Structures are given as structure tokens and as C-alpha cells.
Amino acid sequence: MEKGKLEERSAASERERVVLVAVVRDRQEVREAEEYLDELRFLAETAGLETVATFMQKLPSPDKRTFVGSGKLQEIKEYIAASKEDDGDGSGGVSAVIFDDELSPSQTRNLERELGIRIQDRTRLILDIFAQRATTAYAKTQVELAQLQYLLPRLTGMWTHLERQRGGTGTRGGAGEREIETDRRIIRDRIARLKEQLVKVDRQMATQRSGRGSMVRVALVGYTNVGKSTLMNLLSKSEVFAENKLFATLDTTVRKVVLDNLPFLLSDTVGFIRKLPTQLVESFKSTLDEVREADLLLHVVDISHPNFEDQIAVVNQTLREIGAGDKPVFLIFNKIDAYTYVEKEADDLLPETRENWTLEQLQHSWMARNEGSPCIFISARQRTNLDRLRKDLYGMVREIHEGRYPFNNYLY
Numbered sequence: 001m002e003k004g005k006l007e008e009r010s011a012a013s014e015r016e017r018v019v020l021v022a023v024v025r026d027r028q029e030v031r032e033a034e035e036y037l038d039e040l041r042f043l044a045e046t047a048g049l050e051t052v053a054t055f056m057q058k059l060p061s062p063d064k065r066t067f068v069g070s071g072k073l074q075e076i077k078e079y080i081a082a083s084k085e086d087d088g089d090g091s092g093g094v095s096a097v098i099f100d101d102e103l104s105p106s107q108t109r110n111l112e113r114e115l116g117i118r119i120q121d122r123t124r125l126i127l128d129i130f131a132q133r134a135t136t137a138y139a140k141t142q143v144e145l146a147q148l149q150y151l152l153p154r155l156t157g158m159w160t161h162l163e164r165q166r167g168g169t170g171t172r173g174g175a176g177e178r179e180i181e182t183d184r185r186i187i188r189d190r191i192a193r194l195k196e197q198l199v200k201v202d203r204q205m206a207t208q209r210s211g212r213g214s215m216v217r218v219a220l221v222g223y224t225n226v227g228k229s230t231l232m233n234l235l236s237k238s239e240v241f242a243e244n245k246l247f248a249t250l251d252t253t254v255r256k257v258v259l260d261n262l263p264f265l266l267s268d269t270v271g272f273i274r275k276l277p278t279q280l281v282e283s284f285k286s287t288l289d290e291v292r293e294a295d296l297l298l299h300v301v302d303i304s305h306p307n308f309e310d311q312i313a314v315v316n317q318t319l320r321e322i323g324a325g326d327k328p329v330f331l332i333f334n335k336i337d338a339y340t341y342v343e344k345e346a347d348d349l350l351p352e353t354r355e356n357w358t359l360e361q362l363q364h365s366w367m368a369r370n371e372g373s374p375c376i377f378i379s380a381r382q383r384t385n386l387d388r389l390r391k392d393l394y395g396m397v398r399e400i401h402e403g404r405y406p407f408n409n410y411l412y
Helices: 002-014 030-046 070-086 105-115 122-133 137-154 156-165 175-210 228-236 278-283 285-292 308-321 359-363 386-404
Strands: 017-024 050-058 094-099 118-121 216-222 253-259 262-268 296-302 329-334 375-377
Touching (some): 017 030, 017 070, 030 050, 030 122, 070 094, 070 105, 094 122, 105 118, 105 137, 118 122, 137 175, 137 278, 175 285, 216 308, 228 262, 228 386, 253 386, 262 386, 296 308, 296 386, 375 386
Parallel strands (some): 017 050, 094 118, 216 262, 296 329, 329 375
């Protein structure tokens, strides 16, 4: 047992140590910014990084030059220096600073110059996670395309070492600039080839979808890490990879499911997240076609998450952006086994908030009457209320099938 603990501590010490930074904008609550930072911390953990400190600053808008103000920048700089001193030889100090927004190329260059350390933003971190998670050739191609599209406008900052080698003469057309132009041309050519590859695969996948026959299509959607893959395994009796980390699933998985003699196709798709990089949305177009072409969306929600209402809004917004906002939706509130509430004290005069609601109160709130969309409360992990879910899902799929084939109902 002691050996296991030592190995665990050793593995933790080998992880890169990072600092997270966020700006609290005007009309934004500090609580909301803290929740965003918590999510960024989870993203860093998913990428195998250890967060050792977080910094927040209230600003009307991020500084155009360095994202944060000069005072906060100096505070971060001093923390990085102290971490290296505390470590002795500096090898285990902070290795990167990650910002909870997409930085402009100039902001990245300025921050690297000021802090003398690797700078990442939320977009780059998500792209790195996707690169780690991609297993199939198709997913790897999609991720590589997104990475190159992100990298292209940021090449200049990668050649600052050549600027120093030129001795600061201020001349133009030196080795660094020629190298940048060469790299830009190489990357543009690679992007063009990757797009051609994806177009071919997209055609193949479109042919596969059209060849699936006339079965009703159902797609699982939701915020990342809400339990979609676990639910997929239960409904389809398959073994789709599921893990308590963000973006456990990148490739779309399609399974044939039969409920009481009624077959339909069920697909599990990549999870959504706030500030989802536009490069990924473009690259994963074919994957998201499964959502666009579905007859019914099963919107899975982690009801135990303190910010699940915002997550619902993010998913709905993303569905509208990809052209699937008008699909019939079945809301599935998952993880009721992990839901907790704060019991309000009898002498507490503050107004009751959603955190003070019991699960029973939530079930009778606006969610149970969400603009006519049906909903259900379940625990996929403990298999709570799954029979009711299957019964409700059967009824919805049957209604779609009967509407499409009114004279072909011998299945029932």
C-alpha cells in the first residue's frame, strides 16, 4: 500500500506544473469566473498538468497587450521566479501559464517576452487534449487540421530566438523572416491536403449514413463529461470508452439499438464545452453531421454539477450554431446519485436559491416543463430509472417511425 502511495506521489511530481489566469469582466460575477477557472483546472488535469496557482483580475476588458494589467503581470512573474527558487535547481518550477481565453498572437508574444515562460491559452489546451485523445486516423486528421489552423497566424512568435541571433539590427528579410514564410507555405499546403482528405472521408461517411436504411436516428449530445458514453453502453449493450475526464470520446460511435422489437440507430458524439474552438467545430464537421441529421436528440445533463444550467445553455447555443437547434429534444438529467443540496437554516432570511432545492423540488421546477420538451431524472452509473427511460425513448422513436411510415406499423 505504501509503495502505491509513493508511486502516486512520484507520478504527480513528474507532471508539468502550470499557473492559470483569468480576467473578470464588467457585468460578470466573480463566482462565474471562478467556475470557469475550475473548468480550466479540470482541462489541465485532463491534459496531465498540475495546477499550482490561479490568478484572477477584474478588468473592464482584457488588456490588448498582455491580457492582464501590469501589476497582475508582475505578481505572476514573481510567483514563477519564486517557484524556481523553492525547487532548488529550478527544474521543477512552473513550466507554463495558461489563460482562460484565446490570446491573440501579439498577446502571446508579449507575455512570453515578459514572463520568460511558455504561454498557452484555453484554445491551445483543448487542442492538445484532443490530440492526446485522438485514436483513429480520421480523428487525428481532424485534430491536426485544427492545430495547424490555430498555429498559422502565431508563427511569428515562434521565431523570437532568430530575432535575438540577428543582433537586433532592425533589418528586414533576415533568416527568421524567410524561415517564417517557408513554414507558412508548408503549413498552408498541409492544411489544403488535410482538407482534401477530410472531404473524401466526409463523402464516405455521408454514403454510410445514407446506406443505413430508413431507421430512426437518435444522437446523444451534451456538455463534456456528463455521462453520454456510459448511457450509450447501457442502451446499446456495447463497450464504448467512458472515463471521468473531459473529451473521453472524440470519434462518433453509432450502434443499432432495439427496444421492444423497434430498431433505431443511436450515436454518441464529442462533448461540447464553453468557448469551444472554432477550428474544432470546422474540423469536426462530419462528426457533427450525426447531430444535424438525427431525428431526435438526447440531451444529457450532469445535474450534480453546480453550473449545470449554464452547461445546458452552452449546448443549446452550440446546437443552434451547427444548425441543429430545431431538433426534438429529450432532456436526460443524469447523476442524480451525486446530486447534493445545501439545506437552508431556519433563521436564514436570504432568498432561497437553486442550491437549496432538493432533488424532488428540481423535478417539479421549470426543467420538468421545459417548453414542452420531455425530461427524465436518472443515474446511469447506478441504473436508476433506466426502465422508465427506455419506455419513454421507445414511445418517442415509435412516434417518429409511425409519422414516417404510417402504413408500416407491423413491428409493434
